[in-house]
Amino acid sequence: MSISRRKFLGWVGAAGLSTTIGKPAAAATNKQFTGYPKSFAILHDITLCVGCRSCEAACNKVNELPKPDKPFTDLSVLETKRRTTTKTFTVVNKYDNPKYPKSPVFYKKQCNHCLEPACASACFVRAFTKTKTGAVTYDSSVCVGCRYCIIACPFEIPTYEYDQVLTPRIRKCTMCYPRVTEGLLPGCVEACPMEALSFGKREDMIKIAQERFRKYPNRYVNYIYGEHEMGGTSWLYISGTPFKELGMREDLGNTPAPQLTAGALSSVPMIVGLWPVLLAGIYAVSKRKEKIAQTEQEQAVASALVTDRSEPSQPEEES
Amino acid sequence: MAQVTTAERKSIFSLFNLIALIVLGVGVYITYLRFTGGLAAVTNLSDYNPWGIWISFDLLCGVALAAGGYVTSSAVYLFGMKKYHSAVRPAILTGFLGYALVVLALQYDVGRPWRLPYPLFVQQGTTSVLFEVGLCVATYLTVLFVEFSPAAMEWLGLKRARNLVVKLTILLTIFGVVLSTMHQSSLGALFLIVPSKLHPLWYSSYIPIYFFVTSIIAGLSMVIFESTLSHRFFAFKMDETHLKEANGVTLGFGKAASYVLAGYFAIKVLGISSGNQWHYLKTGYGTWYLVELLGFVALPSLLYAIGVRVKSPTLIKWTSVLAVMGVILNRFNVCLIAFNWQLPASERYFPHWMEIGISVFIVMIGLVLYRFIVTRMPILYEHPDYKDAH
Numbered sequence: 091m092s093i094s095r096r097k098f099l100g101w102v103g104a105a106g107l108s109t110t111i112g113k114p115a116a117a118a119t120n121k122q123f124t125g126y127p128k129s130f131a132i133l134h135d136i137t138l139c140v141g142c143r144s145c146e147a148a149c150n151k152v153n154e155l156p157k158p159d160k161p162f163t164d165l166s167v168l169e170t171k172r173r174t175t176t177k178t179f180t181v182v183n184k185y186d187n188p189k190y191p192k193s194p195v196f197y198k199k200q201c202n203h204c205l206e207p208a209c210a211s212a213c214f215v216r217a218f219t220k221t222k223t224g225a226v227t228y229d230s231s232v233c234v235g236c237r238y239c240i241i242a243c244p245f246e247i248p249t250y251e252y253d254q255v256l257t258p259r260i261r262k263c264t265m266c267y268p269r270v271t272e273g274l275l276p277g278c279v280e281a282c283p284m285e286a287l288s289f290g291k292r293e294d295m296i297k298i299a300q301e302r303f304r305k306y307p308n309r310y311v312n313y314i315y316g317e318h319e320m321g322g323t324s325w326l327y328i329s330g331t332p333f334k335e336l337g338m339r340e341d342l343g344n345t346p347a348p349q350l351t352a353g354a355l356s357s358v359p360m361i362v363g364l365w366p367v368l369l370a371g372i373y374a375v376s377k378r379k380e381k382i383a384q385t386e387q388e389q390a391v392a393s394a395l396v397t398d399r400s401e402p403s404q405p406e407e408e409s
Numbered sequence: 410m411a412q413v414t415t416a417e418r419k420s421i422f423s424l425f426n427l428i429a430l431i432v433l434g435v436g437v438y439i440t441y442l443r444f445t446g447g448l449a450a451v452t453n454l455s456d457y458n459p460w461g462i463w464i465s466f467d468l469l470c471g472v473a474l475a476a477g478g479y480v481t482s483s484a485v486y487l488f489g490m491k492k493y494h495s496a497v498r499p500a501i502l503t504g505f506l507g508y509a510l511v512v513l514a515l516q517y518d519v520g521r522p523w524r525l526p527y528p529l530f531v532q533q534g535t536t537s538v539l540f541e542v543g544l545c546v547a548t549y550l551t552v553l554f555v556e557f558s559p560a561a562m563e564w565l566g567l568k569r570a571r572n573l574v575v576k577l578t579i580l581l582t583i584f585g586v587v588l589s590t591m592h593q594s595s596l597g598a599l600f601l602i603v604p605s606k607l608h609p610l611w612y613s614s615y616i617p618i619y620f621f622v623t624s625i626i627a628g629l630s631m632v633i634f635e636s637t638l639s640h641r642f643f644a645f646k647m648d649e650t651h652l653k654e655a656n657g658v659t660l661g662f663g664k665a666a667s668y669v670l671a672g673y674f675a676i677k678v679l680g681i682s683s684g685n686q687w688h689y690l691k692t693g694y695g696t697w698y699l700v701e702l703l704g705f706v707a708l709p710s711l712l713y714a715i716g717v718r719v720k721s722p723t724l725i726k727w728t729s730v731l732a733v734m735g736v737i738l739n740r741f742n743v744c745l746i747a748f749n750w751q752l753p754a755s756e757r758y759f760p761h762w763m764e765i766g767i768s769v770f771i772v773m774i775g776l777v778l779y780r781f782i783v784t785r786m787p788i789l790y791e792h793p794d795y796k797d798a799h
Contacts, residue, residue: 173456173457174456175456208602210536211536211537211602212537212538212539212602213534213537214528214533214534214537214539214540214543215524215527215528215531215532215533215534216532216533216534217532217534232524232527232531232532233520233521233524234519234520234521234522234524234525234527234528235519235520235521235524236518236519236520236539237459237460237520238537238539238599240456240459241459241460241599241602241603241606242602242603244603244605244606246456246457248456249456250456250459250520251447251520252447252448252449252452252454252455253446253447253448253449253450254447254520255444255445255446255447256521257521258447258448258520258521339605341605342605343604343605347602348536350601350602350604351536351537351538351598351601351602352536353601353614354538354594354595354598354601354617355535355536355538355541355598357594357617358541358591361587361590361591362587362591365583365586365587365590366583366587369483369487369582369583369586369587370583372487372488373486373487373489373579373583376487376488376489377489379489380489
């Protein structure tokens, strides 16, 4: 009897748990964050990039990064696919162009500055901030060095100073936050000789992109990468080559990263609130069961004793 | 179970001492390298693979395998299964040591370990699942310490303090279950943020529930496994109650583990169905997934059931090893093997021998501490002065 009751309580608990864990928070809200109003974005027109690496050189200079092994004028580095590192916040990679094999495609990679950044949502000390300029900045003065931000980033951007003993930091593009707040252009944008990079309000950048699609419909894949990816980013890309062929993930979806964990986190108050009640209930049930068993035993013993006494013919009386 | 004679015991212990000494020596050396050369000096971690075995084994497996504490104490104190009482103290002790060692391992893994209290006291990142993990692990370590303390106080003769703590048992047990539910599941929830990096067969919105349920399996199986080892090496420390109850614990926990494994198998299949991921089963990763699901979930469930049915503690004990390996395999799959599955082989991670060295070092510290404590404190027997309390 009491076992089935206990089982029942268990099932209720399990059912409660399963409804609270793992549901996307979107199911419980109609709010959507579409970025700070009038925040900035950078539009990268991949069809205009010639792979000169001027942006890389400028980035290195404005961020005061260490000198690279090979100078920025050496274009042989384009032959290998590179990723961001602690010493390079942006890299230009070369890809084959199926349409015109003689003119390869160049794509510049750096932090995309998500509207709702995975790194910021994953950080347990709030070291990352999505600023109103659009830049996602990092504060090393609170960073513990757990590297969950690197795990969380869907674009594989943040890097970590594994060789630093006492002061390892996360390193990544800052969208030139210090320069932008002074009214200057980001280093890479300023340096680009081909105007492959445009800087301005995010909604204007989207308009420019759409304008180019309209003017040169044959030149572009009709899609702005970054407008909706992971809830939208402050770097936007337009290209003549399918994005997938440039190593850009097309399967990221439009769900902002924080929403992926919001459901699980929202179950915390429910567990804290309900679990003690449920467990105390189970405890009470098992206590009561014990008590009933004890009373029944006592009664059985008492009645046995009574029958024993009423039958004097039995000499051996148990104590 | 074969009893070990005194002479045999001495030779086993001296062999153990020798191995322990070597492992601890190597560990101290690697520790020196880690804290003078940074992570790069001793690990194969990279910007693609920021978490290695110090997270997948020491943190994820460590926490899951230390679940015996809350599983056993809730069975005995909340569910009223008094016949398992003698299993509580060893389980609490391993839980406490397990969590303490998890925190020790984190000192190696995080970049600035002295800042580990920051998320609690300096700046709280409440949107992070890791914040919940940190908060719960810190609190639960404290709870486990208090739950363990009566044994130490009985040993030290602090009668009053001990009686005070014992009065808190029910409250502490409930605390333990609440905190364990949260952080065991949250360790799985850490991976909810990476649908693009974790293979779809392992990525599921149910992953927090999977982690929680597997922690119960790990807890039950570890109690059986540890009791096997304790009987082999510390039988001389056990009192009659402990020896008498041991077979009952093995059978009872084996039965529970069989049920939970069966339920876990069912929800895993449901997860695959709800995500309609069946087609992945035909791939290489699918085969590996089936190895985990059939070989390390379905099989131990069946073997536990047979062991209970034919009343074979030996079969149950061997099955507990299989089940524990299954939980370890699951954590490795989620954190390492199926993680970053789309990256080319050249960018994938394989641990440096020194990373393995530190993990072995930390397990060894646990074994040495366990031995120190059970040979001194009333863990495997009841203290003669406090018999009435049980």
